[in-house]
Amino acid sequence: MAWKVGAAIAGLLGLAGVAAELGGGADPRRAGWRETYRPPAEIPFPSDNPYSAAKAELGRRLFFDPILSGDGSRACATCHIPDLGWGDGRARAATRMQGDMDLRTPTLLNIAWQDGPMGWDGKFRSLESVAAMPMTSPANMNLPMADALAKLSADRSYAAAFATAFDDPAITRERLEAALATFERLIVTGTTPFDRWIAGDETAIAEPAKRGFDLFNGRADCASCHSGWSFTDNSFHDIGVGSGADIGRGRFKPTSVALRYAFKTPTLREAGRRGPYMHDGSVATLEAVIDLYDRGGIDRPSRSRSIKPLHLSAAERADLLAFLGTLSTGTGRDVTTASFTAAAPAP
Ligand code: HEC
Numbered sequence: 001m002a003w004k005v006g007a008a009i010a011g012l013l014g015l016a017g018v019a020a021e022l023g024g025g026a027d028p029r030r031a032g033w034r035e036t037y038r039p040p041a042e043i044p045f046p047s048d049n050p051y052s053a054a055k056a057e058l059g060r061r062l063f064f065d066p067i068l069s070g071d072g073s074r075a076c077a078t079c080h081i082p083d084l085g086w087g088d089g090r091a092r093a094a095t096r097m098q099g100d101m102d103l104r105t106p107t108l109l110n111i112a113w114q115d116g117p118m119g120w121d122g123k124f125r126s127l128e129s130v131a132a133m134p135m136t137s138p139a140n141m142n143l144p145m146a147d148a149l150a151k152l153s154a155d156r157s158y159a160a161a162f163a164t165a166f167d168d169p170a171i172t173r174e175r176l177e178a179a180l181a182t183f184e185r186l187i188v189t190g191t192t193p194f195d196r197w198i199a200g201d202e203t204a205i206a207e208p209a210k211r212g213f214d215l216f217n218g219r220a221d222c223a224s225c226h227s228g229w230s231f232t233d234n235s236f237h238d239i240g241v242g243s244g245a246d247i248g249r250g251r252f253k254p255t256s257v258a259l260r261y262a263f264k265t266p267t268l269r270e271a272g273r274r275g276p277y278m279h280d281g282s283v284a285t286l287e288a289v290i291d292l293y294d295r296g297g298i299d300r301p302s303r304s305r306s307i308k309p310l311h312l313s314a315a316e317r318a319d320l321l322a323f324l325g326t327l328s329t330g331t332g333r334d335v336t337t338a339s340f341t342a343a344a345p346a347p
C-alpha cells in the first residue's frame with residue numbers, strides 16, 4: 001500500500017489515542033509501549049540533499065537500470081528486489097562470478113530514518129556514499145565511476161533528466177549519488193496490521209500477537225534494540241552470531257572487544273519475507289531466530305549485555321512469532337506515492 005506522508009499519517013494519528021487496555025491478561029505497560037510505535041509524520045531528508053520530485057524520479061530510473069553495470073547485466077534492483085522486501089532472499093549476495101559475497105543483502109526499507117553509518121558493520125558514512133561501492137566493485141556491478149558518468153552523459157534522455165533535476169547539465173558523481181539516495185529515502189513501509197492496531201483498531205491483530213508484543217517489549221527485551229516505529233536503534237551489537245574471521249564492525253581494525261561481531265540492528269518490518277536472516281544469512285527462519293535469542297547466542301566478551309538465555313515456553317515463542325507476523329503488509333513493494341510532500345530536514 002502506498003504511504004502518503006503528511007495527510008494520511010496525520011489522519012491515522014487523529015484516530016483514537018491508544019486506549020488503556022488492561023483486560024485479558026495484557027501487561028499493564030502495554031498502552032505506554034504502544035505510544036512508542038507511532039509513525040513519524042514525515043520522511044526526513046538531509047539539508048544537503050533535499051527532496052525534489054525530479055531527483056527522486058531520476059534516482060528511481062537509475063536504481064532499476066543496468067546501465068550502471070559494466071556489462072549491462074546488473075542494477076541496484078538485482079539485489080535490492082522490491083518483492084523480496086528490498087533484499088534478495090539469499091544468505092549472502094551473489095558475485096558476478098556466481099560466488100558468494102561475505103554479507104547478506106540488507107533491506108532498504110525505511111532507510112531514510114537510518115541517520116547513522118550504513119552497512120552491516122557501519123563502513124559507509126551516509127546513504128549518499130553507499131552507491132559507489134557496489135557500482136564500482138569488480139565482483140559486483142563492475143563499472144568504474146568515470147565510465148558511469150561517461151555512459152550517462154552520452155545518453156540524451158539521462159542528460160536531460162540530470163539537467164532537470166539539478167538545474168544544470170553536468171553529470172557528476174555527487175549528483176548520481178544524490179539522485180539514488182533521494183529515491184531510496186522513498187522506500188517506506190506500508191501500513192501493516194500492527195500499524196492499524198497502534199492507531200487504535202483493537203481488532204487489527206489477534207490476541208497471541210498482542211501477547212507477543214508484550215513479550216517483545218517486556219521480558220524478552222527485544223525492543224531495547226529493535227525500538228520505535230522502524231524497529232531499530234540504528235546501532236550495532238553482538239547478539240551472539242557470526243564467528244571466526246567474520247568479526248564485524250571494526251573487522252579491519254577492531255578498536256575494542258565491544259565492537260567485535262557488532263552488526264547493525266535491522267528493521268523487523270516485512271521480516272517474514274526477508275529470510276534467511278542476519279548479516280551472513282546464517283539463520284534460516286524466524287522460528288530459528290527466536291530459538292537463537294532463547295538460547296542467547298554465543299556467549300563471549302563482546303556479546304551485548306541485553307542478550308541472555310530467555311527460557312521462553314513454546315506458547316511464548318509462538319506468541320512472539322505471531323507478533324512478528326503483524327509487521328508485514330503482504331505486498332513488500334513499498335514506495336511512497338509521488339504525491340509525497342517534502343519534509344523539512346531534521347534539526
Ligand atoms: C550483489 C548485490 C548488490 C547490488 C547489485 C547492490 N547491493 Fe546494495 N548491498 C548489498 C550488500 C551485500 C550490502 C551490505 C554491504 C555491507 O554491509 O558492507 C548492501 C548494502 C547497501 C546499502 C546499505 C543498507 C543498510 O541498511 O545499511 C545501501 C543503501 C545499498 N546497498 C544501496 C545500493 C545501491 C544504490 C545499489 C546500486 C548502485 C546497490 N546497493 C547494489 C548488495 C547489493
Ligand code: HEC
Binds near residue numbers: 276293
Ligand atoms: C542487543 C540488541 C538486540 C536485542 C536485544 C535483540 N536484537 Fe534482534 N537483532 C539485533 C542485531 C544487531 C541483529 C543483526 C545481527 C547480525 O546480523 O549478525 C538482529 C537481528 C534480528 C533479526 C533478523 C533480521 C534480519 O533482517 O536479518 C530478527 C528477526 C530479530 N533480530 C528479532 C529479535 C527478537 C524477536 C528479539 C527479542 C527476542 C531481538 N531481536 C532482540 C539486535 C538485537
